[in-house]
Amino acid sequence: MSGSSSPSDPCCQGDLPSHAIDGNASTRWSTGTGQQPGQWFQVDLGKATTFAKLTLDSGASPGDYPRGYAVYASNDPSSWGTALATGTGTGSPVTVPLPTTTARYVRIVQTGQAGNWWSIHELNLYANAAC
Numbered sequence: 001m002s003g004s005s006s007p008s009d010p011c012c013q014g015d016l017p018s019h020a021i022d023g024n025a026s027t028r029w030s031t032g033t034g035q036q037p038g039q040w041f042q043v044d045l046g047k048a049t050t051f052a053k054l055t056l057d058s059g060a061s062p063g064d065y066p067r068g069y070a071v072y073a074s075n076d077p078s079s080w081g082t083a084l085a086t087g088t089g090t091g092s093p094v095t096v097p098l099p100t101t102t103a104r105y106v107r108i109v110q111t112g113q114a115g116n117w118w119s120i121h122e123l124n125l126y127a128n129a130a131c
Contacts, residue, residue, distance in 0.1 A: 069089060
C-alpha cells in the first residue's frame with residue numbers, strides 16, 4: 001500500500017496506508033491535507049486477484065470521502081492504462097461497481113477537490129458486484 005501524501009498534521013501521524021486495509025474501522029489512512037486532484041492510494045494485492053466492486057469507507061471521518069475518483073488496475077505498477085471507473089462521491093461509504101477485472105495492483109486517484117482530508121478507514125474489493 002502507498003499513498004500520494006504523507007500526513008503533515010501532527011494529529012494524523014499514525015494514519016498509515018496499511019490502516020486502510022487492516023480490518024479495523026477505528027484506524028485510517030488520510031492525506032492529512034485537503035483533497036486535491038492527483039492524490040492517490042494504491043494497493044498491492046500480492047498476486048493477480050479478480051474483483052468487480054470497490055468500497056471506500058471513511059468511517060468515523062464521514063466528511064472525508066473522495067469528492068471525485070478514478071479507479072485503475074494493473075499488473076505492472078508503472079503502467080496504469082485507462083480508468084476502470086470514474087465518479088463523484090456523495091457520502092460514505094463510496095461504492096464503485098467495476099467491470100470484472102483481474103490485476104495485482106489497484107490505484108484510486110482523487111479527481112475532486114475539498115477542504116476535507118481524504119481518509120480511508122476501510123478499503124474493500126469484492127469478487128462479486130452483488131456483495
